Amino acid sequence: MSKLRIALAAAALALLAGCGTAAPEPAAYQPLAAPRADATFNATDVMFLQMMVTHHTQGLEMVKLARTRQTSEEVAMLAGAIEVTQTTELEVMQGWLTGWGEPTTAGHDPNAHASHGGLPITGAAEMAALRKASAAQFQTTFLNLLIGHQHNAVEMARMETDGGVNPQVKDLANRITLSRNEQIKQMLGLVAA
Numbered sequence: 287m288s289k290l291r292i293a294l295a296a297a298a299l300a301l302l303a304g305c306g307t308a309a310p311e312p313a314a315y316q317p318l319a320a321p322r323a324d325a326t327f328n329a330t331d332v333m334f335l336q337m338m339v340t341h342h343t344q345g346l347e348m349v350k351l352a353r354t355r356q357t358s359e360e361v362a363m364l365a366g367a368i369e370v371t372q373t374t375e376l377e378v379m380q381g382w383l384t385g386w387g388e389p390t391t392a393g394h395d396p397n398a399h400a401s402h403g404g405l406p407i408t409g410a411a412e413m414a415a416l417r418k419a420s421a422a423q424f425q426t427t428f429l430n431l432l433i434g435h436q437h438n439a440v441e442m443a444r445m446e447t448d449g450g451v452n453p454q455v456k457d458l459a460n461r462i463t464l465s466r467n468e469q470i471k472q473m474l475g476l477v478a479a
Contacts, residue, residue, distance in 0.1 A: 327386055330449035334459065335379045336392045337442055342376040344408055345435055348428065351416065355424045360476060364469065368432075371465065375458065382455065408435050429473045436466040436473075 345368065352365040380390045412431055419427040439462055446459035 327452040331452045331455045332388050334446040335383050339379050339390050342372045345372050352428050356421055357425045361425055429477050433470055433473050436469050439466045
């Protein structure tokens with residue numbers, strides 16, 4: 287296994303564990319197992335999960351794009367860790383929604399929840415600019431776009447912690463807040479370097 291893969295796996299485990307704690311065994315993520323369909327949930331829990339499914343899908347598109355472009359080793363490791371974490375979170379969130387008999391997305395309009403306090407996803411123009419960024423500009427463009435994207439995740443997580451009722455979904459929202467704030471700090475440092 288390459289050093290980069292080992293580092294990515296370690297970083298992903300650290301993100302899943304939250305800040306300031308020892309890296310857990312891979313099974314430590316099992317508390318996010320899908321609740322039964324009769325679990326207690328409200329409209330905020332459903333809206334949060336649907337928005338985050340769309341948000342994570344787009345975030346994964348960004349970090350996968352970063353793997354195809356030349357970036358620093360730190361940015362490549364961060365993108366890889368985000369990919370691992372968000373892939374797992376995406377599967378869990380879709381499982382919860384399916385278990386509750388709810389659609390996994392808010393419909394065809396990615397901004398459908400904006401009128402209910404949800405934040406729109408990163409725009410098509412911004413994604414196009416990222417795809418077209420020159421080799422010299424890609425890393426800075428990527429980091430700046432991802433900082434805003436992850437900030438939106440924190441805002442959506444706050445909506446869930448304030449108004450949701452399902453303890454597992456609220457726990458996920460707290461984990462998202464912690465990990466994305468750490469990612470934002472790291473990315474701000476990389477942009478400033």
